[in-house]
Amino acid sequence: MTEEKFDAIVIGAGMAGNAAAYTMASRGLKVLQLERGEYPGSKNVQGAIMYSNMLEKIIPDFRDDAPLERHLVEQRFWMMDDTSHVGMQYRSDDFNESRPNRYTVIRAQFDKWFSRKVREAGATVLCETTVTELARDADGNVIGVHTDRIGDVILADVVVLAEGVNGLLGTRAGLRETPKPETVALAVKEMHFLPEEVIDQRFGLKANEGCVIEAAGTISRSMAGLAFLYTNKESISIGIGCLVSDFAATMESPYDLLENFKNHPSVRPLIADSEVKEYAAHLIPEGGYKAIPQLFGNGWVVAGDAAQLNNAVHREGSNLAMTSGRLAGEAILQVKKRGDPMVKENLALYKSKLDKSFVIKDLRKYKDMPALLHTNSRNFFTTYPQLLSQAAQNFMRVDSTPKLDKERATTAAFVKERSRWGLVSDAVRLAFAWR
Amino acid sequence: MTIAVTNLRVEEKLYQNRYVVDSGRPHIKVRPHQSPSAKLYALTSVCPAKCYELNDNGQVEITADGCMECGTCRVLCEASGEIEWNYPRGGFGVLFKFG
Ligand SMILES: Cc1cc2nc3c(=O)[nH]c(=O)nc-3n(C[C@H](O)[C@H](O)[C@H](O)COP(=O)(O)OP(=O)(O)OC[C@H]3O[C@@H](n4cnc5c(N)ncnc54)[C@H](O)[C@@H]3O)c2cc1C
Ligand code: SF4
Numbered sequence: 001m002t003e004e005k006f007d008a009i010v011i012g013a014g015m016a017g018n019a020a021a022y023t024m025a026s027r028g029l030k031v032l033q034l035e036r037g038e039y040p041g042s043k044n045v046q047g048a049i050m051y052s053n054m055l056e057k058i059i060p061d062f063r064d065d066a067p068l069e070r071h072l073v074e075q076r077f078w079m080m081d082d083t084s085h086v087g088m089q090y091r092s093d094d095f096n097e098s099r100p101n102r103y104t105v106i107r108a109q110f111d112k113w114f115s116r117k118v119r120e121a122g123a124t125v126l127c128e129t130t131v132t133e134l135a136r137d138a139d140g141n142v143i144g145v146h147t148d149r150i151g152d153v154i155l156a157d158v159v160v161l162a163e164g165v166n167g168l169l170g171t172r173a174g175l176r177e178t179p180k181p182e183t184v185a186l187a188v189k190e191m192h193f194l195p196e197e198v199i200d201q202r203f204g205l206k207a208n209e210g211c212v213i214e215a216a217g218t219i220s221r222s223m224a225g226l227a228f229l230y231t232n233k234e235s236i237s238i239g240i241g242c243l244v245s246d247f248a249a250t251m252e253s254p255y256d257l258l259e260n261f262k263n264h265p266s267v268r269p270l271i272a273d274s275e276v277k278e279y280a281a282h283l284i285p286e287g288g289y290k291a292i293p294q295l296f297g298n299g300w301v302v303a304g305d306a307a308q309l310n311n312a313v314h315r316e317g318s319n320l321a322m323t324s325g326r327l328a329g330e331a332i333l334q335v336k337k338r339g340d341p342m343v344k345e346n347l348a349l350y351k352s353k354l355d356k357s358f359v360i361k362d363l364r365k366y367k368d369m370p371a372l373l374h375t376n377s378r379n380f381f382t383t384y385p386q387l388l389s390q391a392a393q394n395f396m397r398v399d400s401t402p403k404l405d406k407e408r409a410t411t412a413a414f415v416k417e418r419s420r421w422g423l424v425s426d427a428v429r430l431a432f433a434w435r
Numbered sequence: 436m437t438i439a440v441t442n443l444r445v446e447e448k449l450y451q452n453r454y455v456v457d458s459g460r461p462h463i464k465v466r467p468h469q470s471p472s473a474k475l476y477a478l479t480s481v482c483p484a485k486c487y488e489l490n491d492n493g494q495v496e497i498t499a500d501g502c503m504e505c506g507t508c509r510v511l512c513e514a515s516g517e518i519e520w521n522y523p524r525g526g527f528g529v530l531f532k533f534g
Contacts, residue, residue, distance in 0.1 A: 036523075036525045037526075037530065038455070041531070042531055043504060043530075044534045048534075107531075107534035128525040129525040130522050130525040149525055165506065166509065168520075168522065178514065179510055181511055184506075186481070186505060186507045188483050190448070191533045235533075244481075244507055247477070248477040249477075251477050251480045251481065252480065253480045253481065253485075254481070254483045277533070278451050278533050279449060279452060280503060280531055280534060281505040282503075283505055283510070
């Protein structure tokens with residue numbers, strides 16, 4: 001092993017690492033992939049919705065053998081207060097197509113499958129191996145890695161850092177900053193098992209159809225946060241996440257939030273009598289466009305969550321990770337084919353590919369959203385959900401109050417809580433951030 | 436009506452999980468201190484595995500056995516030097532069955 005030099009070393013067997021390793025190995029590069037978990041996926045946590053289009057670009061016939069749970073036909077958004085929710089719901093039979101657009105998956109199983117594809121493509125994959133340090137030459141160029149299992153340095157022309165949001169190696173090497181408490185969310189999640197028919201019945205589903213619920217409101221106790229509930233075949237993934245800075249400021253405990261969400265009258269019946277089999281926690285990059293670090297340098301590139309390539313507004317991350325991993329792999333292949341060295345000027349190709357893709361375009365679109373939600377979290381996550389709920393209840397309750405008086409009362413409640421100026425400015429700022 | 440906060444024991448949640456504990460080699464350490472900073476103290480409620488607790492002398496201690504390696508404490512307290520944070524050795528630590 002020690003005398004061997006690899007074309008590329010990939011750190012991490014998550015979405016980004018597997019995409020990069022597969023792309024390079026399947027086109028003939030000599031690839032070593034290192035993963036600290038006992039098996040790929042054993043350290044990874046996701047909701048999880050998986051987006052077909054981005055995986056198809058890597059493994060077109062993934063549907064033949066990938067472990068997929070349900071394809072999604074329905075999405076619900078809930079604005080919650082303590083006893084109610086106001087919702088929006090979209091369901092379409094068009095999603096019952098031959099090549100469905102989105103699936104729920106279970107990451108531990110999905111990552112194992114993806115990793116098998118990487119091995120079949122010819123990469124060497126070593127699990128139970130933590131990379132402890134990047135190896136650099138006298139000029140600071142990355143030339144390989146040190147691990148806790150193999151004595152000597154392992155050399156490669158280029159190292160792909162796909163180490164996930166916590167990104168210890170890249171930050172220790174000074175290639176980028178450690179994520180800040182206000183640019184990462186902490187999410188906790190549980191797996192609730194129920195018979196398939198019970199899930200079908202409770203969500204109005206049949207034959208592998210799936211439904212997802214995303215919820216915001218008083219459940220996050222004024223913190224910027226979001227809860228989710230996703231249907232798998234025989235289980236429900238349920239979780240909630242809020243910014244780490246908000247957790248630290250409020251001293252709320254994440255498991256309390258999750259318990260409260262589970263006990264909410266709108267949620268409790270959906271998971272009643274289920275058997276809980278796992279409790280997990282993970283960070284999610286929330287900094288968006290403005291938090292993206294330097295993406296390449298002499299002998300290295302960084303992809304996925306480690307590069308903060310995560311679209312918190314749309315709850316997308318795995319597809320950005322897969323796409324950035326693939327584009328990193330393709331850029332490296334091109335540089336290699338030209339016979340050029342893996343230096344900064346040449347690896348800039350990776351960045352220009354990313355810039356042209358949806359990854360950077362989407363993140364740029366929402367560049368002001370993280371700051372807006374962060375500074376206004378009380379209004380967006382407590383005041384508005386409560387007002388909306390009151391308005392809905394007021395509208396729904398039939399009593400002897402004339403309708404016009406009801407409407408006036410609703411408007412007055414909004415103005416009282418936020419003032420006209422506050423409402424207009426929130427609306428304008430939201431519109432601009434969304435633009 | 437507000438929802439009652441369930442008197443929940445995190446240990447029961449963690450009990451569902453699979454761990455390979457690297458005995459005697461904790462991957463996170465708290466530096467000795469007189470009294471904890473606000474951020475270090477916050478970890479006693481913010482750590483999702485409740486690894487951090489206040490001892491009788493008012494100092495924050497860690498038992499990292501139930502750690503899910505999320506990195507929250509690193510993000511909050513590594514920069515100030517209050518904690519030392521590493522991943523467990525390869526193969527050790529939490530092993531998610533589902534993730
Ligand atoms: C609760 C939750 C819900 C989510 N829901 C969704 C969703 O529904 N849809 C979606 O698209 N995205 C979702 N995401 C985001 C998505 O999970 C991430 O964007 C995606 O996993 C990022 O992939 P990655 O490969 O960059 O990192 P990861 O998947 O985190 O992979 C990093 C890998 O590197 C390994 N590693 C790290 N350091 C080392 C080291 N030093 N040595 C060796 N190996 C190392 C890790 O063990 C891990 O396997 C969610 C995230 C969370 C936490
Ligand atoms: S990494 Fe996460 S689970 Fe582990 S001790 Fe720190 S905050 Fe707790």
